[in-house]
Amino acid sequence: MAFESLTTKLQDTFQKMRGKSHLTEKNIEDALNEIRIALLEADVNLKVINELLDHVKKEAMGERVVRGVDPSEMFVKIVYDKLVEILGSETSDLEFKRKPGVMMMVGLQGSGKTTSIAKIANHLKSKENKQVLLVAADLARPAAVDQLKVLGNQIGVDVYHQPNQDPVKLVKGALKEAKDYDVVLIDTAGRLQIDDVLMKQVADIQKVSKPDEVLLSVDAMSGQDVIHVAEGFSKHLSITGLVATKFDGDARGGSILSVRHLTGVPVKFVGVGENVEDLDMFHPDRVASRILGMGDVVSLVEKAQEKMDLEAAEKSAERMMRGEFTLEDMLVQLKQVSKMGPLSGIMKMLPGQMGQMAGQIDDLEAEANLKKTEAIISSMTPEERQNPDIIRGRRRNRIANGAGVSNTDVNRLLNQYKKMEKQMRTISRMFK
Ligand SMILES: Nc1nc2c(ncn2[C@@H]2O[C@H](COP(=O)(O)OP(=O)(O)O)[C@@H](O)[C@H]2O)c(=O)[nH]1
Ligand SMILES: [Mg+2]
Structure with missing residues (x-):
């Protein structure tokens, strides 16, 4: 494994x-x-x-x-x-934006396209209750259509196929008859290597079918080659996700660890065997935990960190009730917001109505920039955090450089802080 x-x-x-x-x-x-x-x-x-x-x-x-x-x-x-x-932080699921949603599967010959498309069809049918149509658009090898027919039969999903047609025409025909399905999954031909003829064909299929998802199947056993394959296909198609196949046979696993980061394309599924059930969703956190084999330690540290954050939030709430609000408080608050939403966390610690009003302060924009905000505040000296008015000119440049952001970002944060600080003071006066 x-x-x-x-x-x-x-x-x-x-x-x-x-x-x-x-x-x-x-x-x-x-x-x-x-x-x-x-x-x-x-x-x-x-x-x-x-x-x-x-x-x-x-x-x-x-x-x-x-x-x-x-x-x-x-x-x-x-x-x-x-x-x-x-590994990509979030789990990426398939996203279909219309009915029927369309997905096409591309990849080199033998990489596991047909097997994976059947696995995905099975997953959509049994777990999400979707009406699925498989489209056999790999006409390069006669056996390919039969393979899909057998798999479709096995999982109880319809397969669209037509003899002696060109793949692009066939896909057009399939889509005309697909109105009653929730999703259409198109299997395509592969070659041993990326070549122009293959790329033109899949690009043409993409053009006529306008898929919501273009998945590339990559054979995990081919190691670092996976990255070149992904880059090669990405030049001609907009790949929305990867299916890493034959993970069960790959003792090392390194390609999967690198491919998301190097190509920017999320791994959506992992193939872990030859049967239609042998498909896993790709959860970056679980994979990381498995690689380290230290899930317990990770959750222990997370709990301790949460406790510390909670204590910091309590102290921060005490200060806010006195009408004090520092940059540190802002950071504590934003962290809470990003974890639990505006009205929870620190706001819960402020008494009754005060908590509600403070929760209405517009911090959503700041939430989106949490990482940046964190970097900027961390680059400040304690003195600057206490007294942000001294941040001008060279100090501002130093902070921006240290945090790897622009001066404008630093200004924006300081302005936002000022606004929040004023609101906090007003609220605390109202409740005195
Ligand atoms: N062990 C294992 N074999 C797989 C997996 N996915 C595909 N295969 C095998 O790889 C071979 C090629 O798969 P196929 O789907 O026909 O590839 P295609 O040419 O890209 O359509 C077949 O023998 C499959 O059974 C997987 O996740 N694990
Ligand atoms: Mg195939």
């Missing part, structure tokens, strides 16, 4: 760090070196490895202390968070 050896090696590394009351630069360097080797052996792309390790090093050296959490546990959490980000 994929990631087995990677997981064992990473656990060894984490084990060595355990129990240390603090981590030195040397400890961190040693661990990072071991992680680098483990990732290289798992066939993870070098660019991705470097980005992961640079980030982990920076975070691990500057990590704030969380009570009740061992530094080695914090370290695992930092690696985990970055892994989730590299």
Whole structure:
């Protein structure tokens, strides 16, 4: 199974760090070196490895202390968070915007297109109760149509096929007859390599069918080649998602770890066997947890962090009741908002109506920029956070550079802070 050896090696590394009351630069360097080797052996792309390790090093050296959490546990959490980000953060489901929704499946020959399309049809039918039509538009090999017919029969889904037609015409014909279906899934021909004829054909099918989803099936066992294949197809088609097939046979798994990050295309499904049920949705958090084999530690750290955030929120609420509102408070509040929505979190800690009114303050825009806001506030000195009026000219440039944002971003944040601070003061006066 994929990631087995990677997981064992990473656990060894984490084990060595355990129990240390603090981590030195040397400890961190040693661990990072071991992680680098483990990732290289798992066939993870070098660019991705470097980005992961640079980030982990920076975070691990500057990590704030969380009570009740061992530094080695914090370290695992930092690696985990970055892994989730590299894997794409959110689970991406199929999105069909009309009826019937249209999806086409593309990929090299033997990469698992036909098998995957049947798996997806089965998933849509049995889990989402959808009426599905499969379209056999791979006319390059006579056996391909039969293969789809057999699979369609097996899962109880209709298959549209026509002998002796050109694939583009066939797709047009299929769509004319698809009015009563919820989704139409088009299987296409593949070749051993990306070539112009194949690309023209799939591009033409895309043009006539205007699919909501264009999924590319990539064979996980072909390792780093997956990235080239994805890039090759992306030049001619707008790929909306990847299906990583034969994950069950891929002991290393590194390509899956890299492909999302390098191509920007989310992995939507993972094929884990030859049967129609052998399809998993791709959940970045679960995959990261499985790679690290440290799900317990991750949730422990998350709980401790939440507790700290809660304490910070309580302190912040006390200050707000006194009409005080600092940049730190703003950050605490935004974090709460992003987690639970405006009226919960910190607002709940303010008494009755005051909480309600404070919750109406417009912070949605700021929520979208939470990462930026965090970076900007972190780049300020404690003095600047207490007294933002001193932030001008060179200080502002320094903060913008430090946070990797523009001066305009810093100004926008400061203006927004001023507005919120004024509102807080007004509200607190009303309730005195
Ligand atoms: N073990 C395993 N085999 C798979 C998986 N997906 C496809 N296959 C096998 O790979 C071969 C090629 O698949 P097929 O769907 O015909 O590829 P296509 O040419 O792209 O349509 C078949 O033997 C499939 O059974 C998978 O997730 N795991
Ligand atoms: Mg096929």
